[in-house]
Amino acid sequence: MALLYRNLREQIVEQLRRDVLSGELPAGEPLREESLAKRFGVSRGPIRDALLQLSQEGLLVTLPNRGSKVGPGPSTVIQPLVVSIRRQIEAFALRQIFASLTAEDLSAIATILEAFHTSAIKGDLASTVEQDMAFHRWFVERVGDPDLTAMWLNTILRMRLRYTRHASLLDSYDEHVAVLEALRRHDLEAAVALLEANIL
Amino acid sequence: MALLYRNLREQIVEQLRRDVLSGELPAGEPLREESLAKRFGVSRGPIRDALLQLSQEGLLVTLPNRGSKVGPGPSTVIQPLVVSIRRQIEAFALRQIFASLTAEDLSAIATILEAFHTSAIKGDLASTVEQDMAFHRWFVERVGDPDLTAMWLNTILRMRLRYTRHASLLDSYDEHVAVLEALRRHDLEAAVALLEANIL
DNA sequence: GCAGGGCATTTTGTTGACAATTGACATTCA
DNA sequence: TGAATGTCAATTGTCAACAAAATGCCCTGC
Numbered sequence: 001m002a003l004l005y006r007n008l009r010e011q012i013v014e015q016l017r018r019d020v021l022s023g024e025l026p027a028g029e030p031l032r033e034e035s036l037a038k039r040f041g042v043s044r045g046p047i048r049d050a051l052l053q054l055s056q057e058g059l060l061v062t063l064p065n066r067g068s069k070v071g072p073g074p075s076t077v078i079q080p081l082v083v084s085i086r087r088q089i090e091a092f093a094l095r096q097i098f099a100s101l102t103a104e105d106l107s108a109i110a111t112i113l114e115a116f117h118t119s120a121i122k123g124d125l126a127s128t129v130e131q132d133m134a135f136h137r138w139f140v141e142r143v144g145d146p147d148l149t150a151m152w153l154n155t156i157l158r159m160r161l162r163y164t165r166h167a168s169l170l171d172s173y174d175e176h177v178a179v180l181e182a183l184r185r186h187d188l189e190a191a192v193a194l195l196e197a198n199i200l
Numbered sequence: 201m202a203l204l205y206r207n208l209r210e211q212i213v214e215q216l217r218r219d220v221l222s223g224e225l226p227a228g229e230p231l232r233e234e235s236l237a238k239r240f241g242v243s244r245g246p247i248r249d250a251l252l253q254l255s256q257e258g259l260l261v262t263l264p265n266r267g268s269k270v271g272p273g274p275s276t277v278i279q280p281l282v283v284s285i286r287r288q289i290e291a292f293a294l295r296q297i298f299a300s301l302t303a304e305d306l307s308a309i310a311t312i313l314e315a316f317h318t319s320a321i322k323g324d325l326a327s328t329v330e331q332d333m334a335f336h337r338w339f340v341e342r343v344g345d346p347d348l349t350a351m352w353l354n355t356i357l358r359m360r361l362r363y364t365r366h367a368s369l370l371d372s373y374d375e376h377v378a379v380l381e382a383l384r385r386h387d388l389e390a391a392v393a394l395l396e397a398n399i400l
Numbered sequence: 401g402c403a404g405g406g407c408a409t410t411t412t413g414t415t416g417a418c419a420a421t422t423g424a425c426a427t428t429c430a
Numbered sequence: 431t432g433a434a435t436g437t438c439a440a441t442t443g444t445c446a447a448c449a450a451a452a453t454g455c456c457c458t459g460c
Contacts, residue, residue, distance in 0.1 A: 245446095
């Protein structure tokens with residue numbers, strides 16, 4: 001490998017994050033530096049960096065001298081807290097940016113939702129999860145505060161996205177479209193309520 | 201150097217965290233790998249790991265190929281959000297553990313507060329900050345959920361502790377003692393209220 | 401005097417080798 | 431037999447050298 005854009009650590013982090021969030025790497029799966037190094041075609045240095053970062057993000061658990069493995073996800077006792085915090089962050093972000101939302105912003109959201117729709121129709125879970133995250137991330141990043149983005153990421157990665165609650169991926173899609181429609185109506189409170197209802 | 205206990209990265213992280221939180225390293229101060237390596241008597245490897253971790257924690261900002269520097273602290277716009285989240289986490293932790301609090305637990309808290317008192321009397325700001333964190337951290341860690349602890353740390357490090365609001369370090373000490381006293385009275389709601397009032 | 405381009409220095413990014421630690425298995429001795 | 435200990439293989443932790451990128455300086459040309 002060793003490809004496209006920024007430094008190796010970031011590329012590896014993004015790839016492994018996808019693998020964990022999509023479930024391709026199941027909980028408990030051990031991640032060894034040497035084999036990852038071979039898989040990505042790089043040395044162990046960047047791999048170590050990536051594993052450290054993912055551990056801090058809560059996706060992996062690392063024991064000193066004993067390596068990393070995919071974490072089990074959040075315990076049920078803190079789950080309600082995590083949901084509440086995530087709602088708070090995204091609602092805050094939406095209220096923060098609402099007044100300055102432009103037509104270009106709305107079509108940027110629509111573009112994400114189109115990709116969402118395509119993935120959902122194909123039944124591609126991994127891609128759908130990614131678009132779901134992209135949708136929510138858009139609002140947070142639109143605020144433009146790196147600390148806010150970091151806290152959001154730290155929260156959402158710990159809770160993992162759960163898709164069992166939807167009979168179909170398209171149900172999830174509809175929930176997101178409803179948020180966009182509320183924004184088009186300039187109805188902040190409805191948009192906040194719909195956004196919060198989508199987080200669970 | 202090359203000190204006492206666990207692996208080098210952790211030791212370096214803890215030392216640098218103290219330096220940043222105590223203000224010894226002011227915002228904007230650049231941190232170069234080579235000079236830190238010389239200061240700690242290790243190679244650049246563990247230093248890089250520590251800088252990466254501290255950047256993720258929000259204490260440093262790192263630009264690709266351009267190094268790390270001490271971050272500016274949270275922007276004023278997200279400050280209320282961060283405070284709210286921290287209150288929520290600590291109140292959650294306190295409610296979670298309240299029923300199972302033992303006499304040993306209470307004396308453990310008292311021990312922390314003694315050290316707090318000593319530092320406050322001496323006017324040692326760095327040490328007082330550390331005891332303040334240790335007090336709050338105790339409740340969170342007592343829950344025993346690593347994810348909760350991680351989220352708390354991620355929150356508190358982004359907000360930094362502000363001591364300008366107290367005329368004296370001892371005022372802060374008194375606020376903490378009040379929490380302990382409420383716990384001794386088995387008054388959960390009062391303890392939660394006092395704890396939340398201390399977070400600002 | 402100053403704008404532009406290239407060189408040198410400084411700093412980070414990456415690598416491969418070596419050291420330390422762990423856990424499992426084998427061996428010994430009561 | 432079984433507990434204690436020694437050894438070994440696998441894995442992570444650390445290091446020092448090299449490569450690449452960015453910044454600042456100097457030099458040139460106008």
